[in-house]
Amino acid sequence: MAPHPPARSEQLNLDSQIGHRLQLRQLDAPQIPRHRLCEQGLPGDLAYQLVHDHLMLDGNARLNLATFVGTWMEPEARRLMEECADKNMIDKDEYPQTAELEERCLRILADLWHAPDPAAAVGTSTTGSSEGCMLGGLVLKWRWRQRRLAAGLEASRPNLVMGANTQICWDKFCAYFDVEPRLVPLEAGRLQLNAAEAIQRCDANTIGVVGIVGSTFDGSYEPIDAISSALDALQERTGLNIEIHVDAASGGFVAPFNSPDWAWDFRLPRVVSINTSGHKYGGVLPGVGWVLWRNGEVLPQELRFNVNYLGGEMPTIGMNFSRPGAQVVGQYFNFLHLGREGYCQRMASLEAIACHMADNLAAMAPLQLVSHPRGQLPVFALELDPAITTWTVFHLSDLLRSRGWQVPAYTLPANQEHRAVLRIVVRAGFSHDMADQLLADIERNLAWLSTVAAPLPPAPSDGNFRH
Ligand SMILES: Cc1ncc(COP(=O)(O)O)c(C=O)c1O
Structure with missing residues (x-):
């Protein structure tokens, strides 16, 4: 049986690096409770380091194809x-x-x-x-x-x-x-x-x-x-x-x-x-x-x-x-920067990338398109051929996550809730090249999933969905 993960202590563990930096300044390592305000704070640079390190496990916003919300803007x-x-x-x-x-x-x-x-x-x-x-x-x-x-x-x-x-x-x-x-x-x-x-x-x-x-x-x-x-x-x-x-x-x-x-x-x-x-x-x-x-x-x-x-x-x-x-x-x-022409170009380019992905994925059995992005949002959903009973879109979503891609799987709303889909949202900052890398990763994972002979246990991201 897999060992349980260690219980998280109520105190933040100030690792040896931060402890050492405090020592150099002849400061005592303060006790930092996780869920209460600490009595004595950390210097700004060390607080930054601690929070920065904590955030490293967040997903990479640019590889997040789940959200509609902007993840890229010009440096200006x-x-x-x-x-x-x-x-x-x-x-x-x-x-x-x-x-x-x-x-x-x-x-x-x-x-x-x-x-x-x-x-x-x-x-x-x-x-x-x-x-x-x-x-x-x-x-x-x-x-x-x-x-x-x-x-x-x-x-x-x-x-x-x-x-x-x-x-x-x-x-x-x-x-x-x-x-x-x-x-x-x-x-x-x-x-x-x-x-x-x-x-x-x-x-x-x-x-x-x-x-x-x-x-x-x-x-x-x-x-x-x-x-x-x-x-x-x-x-x-x-x-x-x-x-x-x-x-x-x-x-x-x-x-x-x-x-x-x-x-x-x-x-x-x-x-x-x-x-x-x-x-x-x-x-x-x-x-x-x-x-x-x-x-x-x-x-x-x-x-x-x-x-x-x-x-x-x-x-x-x-x-x-x-x-x-x-x-x-x-x-x-x-x-000011994009003007009408710039927005038109951006939307046309996002639509072209979304269509390129949708068309390629439609050709990858057993994926089936639920919607096509032509003339709609540069967004589309996919589902599995119902003949597949050994794995679900949640497994594919989790496998992609292990490469950093965030492609959510979820069930459709009322009356179609028996259908689970993957959704891909193409936004500014997602290039043709990134699309091709994602297509290659999906193809590779589909090849592995096609070798699965017996039903896999539910994927970790799978809330309620069952065949
Ligand atoms: C159609 C629609 N309406 C409303 C919202 C909520 O938007 P916001 O996240 O900006 O509050 C969303 C978010 O995805 C949406 O897709």
């Missing part, structure tokens, strides 16, 4: 962000120049997403898309309640219609703000929301429909235009006017460049708000997000907290008060 952007590390975004009167950059970013996004009048759109930077989604959902709820109360109707049972593939932040929104989630389950050939299924679940208590560009699970874009048309038809039939919030956490920075003719944004009058993560395909390190409403009229007065900086009225809408200003500056750097 990092320099600017370091220069702004001490700026609090909320202190707009102290840092009016940073506040002005936030405002410029909002106008640029309003223009990118075809707000009828970009100068009239209102919005805010956030800590990420989750906060943007909370705010978008809250405004939908507020507006629905105002309409109901104005008509003399009760407004106590709001619901929100969305696919079961929505990100966890929407479950949180519904729990925090007491809204019934109406989740459309997935089907074998449909891993996202569609218009017909959405409409079936809408009624007088529906505060809105959430459409995703693109889905966290497989990178696909939901048909926002078709959902919008179906809601138009529903309104004609029943008088129900149901608004759309687009969760474009990833796609808000991809669709405008790889699908410019597709109307998913404020070109659709029914879309009242859109969120995105600057720290995903916006190309900024974590954490910055954005949420925008098509114009000031859709944002209820009660949810704005006006302040008069910069000589004008500025609504503050975010949930958190203090927030780092550096990421907003990083976002503006990207807008």
Whole structure:
């Protein structure tokens, strides 16, 4: 039997190197409890060494194909962000120049997403898309309640219609703000929301429909235009006017460049708000997000907290008060540095790398594509031929992890939870060359797995999944 790992002591072990460096300075080695504040601290350089060494076992961010969140920025952007590390975004009167950059970013996004009048759109930077989604959902709820109360109707049972593939932040929104989630389950050939299924679940208590560009699970874009048309038809039939919030956490920075003719944004009058993560395909390190409403009229007065900086009225809408200003500056750097052409090139190149990987992996039996990144996010999911019963995608994920690659395996949401997939997210900083190295590692591991004759014990990363 394998020996148990030794129990971790409650004290940090200051190894001989740090002990020696303390001795040289004629300092006693302090007792550093793991879970309580130490009485006597360590000198800065030694504290740095200790924390630095502790972090060495973290995964390599650049080899992390699990996350949508940025892991690479130009050195100049990092320099600017370091220069702004001490700026609090909320202190707009102290840092009016940073506040002005936030405002410029909002106008640029309003223009990118075809707000009828970009100068009239209102919005805010956030800590990420989750906060943007909370705010978008809250405004939908507020507006629905105002309409109901104005008509003399009760407004106590709001619901929100969305696919079961929505990100966890929407479950949180519904729990925090007491809204019934109406989740459309997935089907074998449909891993996202569609218009017909959405409409079936809408009624007088529906505060809105959430459409995703693109889905966290497989990178696909939901048909926002078709959902919008179906809601138009529903309104004609029943008088129900149901608004759309687009969760474009990833796609808000991809669709405008790889699908410019597709109307998913404020070109659709029914879309009242859109969120995105600057720290995903916006190309900024974590954490910055954005949420925008098509114009000031859709944002209820009660949810704005006006302040008069910069000589004008500025609504503050975010949930958190203090927030780092550096990421907003990083976002503006990207807008300035890349421009439309740069973003187009970046997205085209990421799409080409993702397609190259997807096509090659599709040819590697027994892997099968669940989605293809062409014209979607540069993200795709894969599953195993169901004939394979000796190992799972969790085994492959763990084998790749031993080389440093982080390619997560997970089960699909409601109605398709019996299917386990691997997901690959291609982001800035992941080159063609790295893609080829990963393909070679996958091929090598598949060759080994093909020799496995009897079912392997569950992989360590395998939570609940069984054949
Ligand atoms: C579609 C979608 N919405 C919301 C979120 C939450 O975004 P954030 O991590 O920026 O809070 C994610 C994160 O992956 C997402 O994919």
